[in-house]
Every structure is written in structure tokens, then in C-alpha cells.
Amino acid sequence: MVKSISRLSPLFRSDAQGEILARVFLDGGARYSTSDLARLTNVPYATAHREVQRLVETNLVMTEHVGRSVLVRANPDDPAFLPLVELLQLSFGPTVVLGRLLSGVPDLEEAYVYGSWAARRLGEGGSPPGDIDVLVVGRPDRSLLFDTADAASKELHRDVSIRATSRETWERADDPFLRTVRQRPLVPITMGGK
Numbered sequence: 352m353v354k355s356i357s358r359l360s361p362l363f364r365s366d367a368q369g370e371i372l373a374r375v376f377l378d379g380g381a382r383y384s385t386s387d388l389a390r391l392t393n394v395p396y397a398t399a400h401r402e403v404q405r406l407v408e409t410n411l412v413m414t415e416h417v418g419r420s421v422l423v424r425a426n427p428d429d430p431a432f433l434p435l436v437e438l439l440q441l442s443f444g445p446t447v448v449l450g451r452l453l454s455g456v457p458d459l460e461e462a463y464v465y466g467s468w469a470a471r472r473l474g475e476g477g478s479p480p481g482d483i484d485v486l487v488v489g490r491p492d493r494s495l496l497f498d499t500a501d502a503a504s505k506e507l508h509r510d511v512s513i514r515a516t517s518r519e520t521w522e523r524a525d526d527p528f529l530r531t532v533r534q535r536p537l538v539p540i541t542m543g544g545k
Contacts, residue, residue: 362438366472367394371402373443375412375425376436379451382415382422391541411435440507445483446540448506452499453487454542460489460518462540469536482510485540486532488521 363369370392389399406412412423445464453462466484496513503511524530
């Protein structure tokens, strides 16, 4: 469930608003229906609908009718576009950006953000996160993970480190590090956007 008070950026009204904005503005020009946004951000449809309406009214998004659906995407011509993208990259961007970048990595089964960013995202107090820690489950090529971490670091303007573990090791959880990771806040990364 999404918390009502944002720990990642006090400039956003809520985590729901931040998550929806991040999905629309950081997902490479993708178009979303309100239902897509509600599902991807784990917020009630009514909340997603209100947030989308606010974005439409302020011209921050463009709409397109496809059949019976109305799809929205970021309006790159709006003067607030670039500053908003930068703010979202620093606050709510990690799961969206990493989901997009990791979707191209074969043999990756699931991924999570852990550490201080995950703790703030899930409502724990503390200082702002300095880096982004990612755990991936599967047997992906390590050089692809390194390249993905590098690309994510550049896009998010902070260090991103990715650690991999096999499905067997993750499920067994007898490794002290993994046991600690599982006991602390974990934020799942949805790969491949929609």
C-alpha cells in the first residue's frame, strides 16, 4: 500500500502522486491508461484518475484516444518537463528507470531495490538515500548488469549497484547478507513497463 506522506520528496503531495508522475515522465515516452497507472503504482483507480486529471488540466501530459481508452504521456514541450524529470529521477525514479533498463537483461527473474531508498519509499524516516542498491534474482550476465548499473547511475544521478543471486540461494536465504536484505524493506521492480 502506498503511504500518504512522501518520505522521498516533500515537494510531492503523496507517494501516489510521485509514483504516477515517475511512471509517466521516466518511462521513455510510454503511453498509459489510468487503469495501467493504477495497477503499476498499486494505487486505487479513483486516486490514479484524480492524479491523471490534474496532470491533464495543467498540460503536463498529452492525451490520445485509442478505441475507448484515453492514454496519457508526458508533454516534453511543457516548460516544467525537464525540471520535473530531474526531480523525479532523484526521488521516485529508481524503480521505473531500473525496470525499463533491466527488462532487456536475459535470465533475470525478479529484482528489488533494498537499502536506504527502499526504506524511505516504504515510510521509514532517516536521511535522504545517497545511492541505490539493487538485488536481482536469476542468472543474468554479470557484464550486462554492470552496464545496466552504469546506465542507471547516469540517468538517476547517483550510484547504482546491482548484486545478483540465484533463485536457489534467494529462496534458501542461508546467506547472512540475503537474510538481512529479506528482513529489511524491499521494493519490487516491475520490469518491462506495462
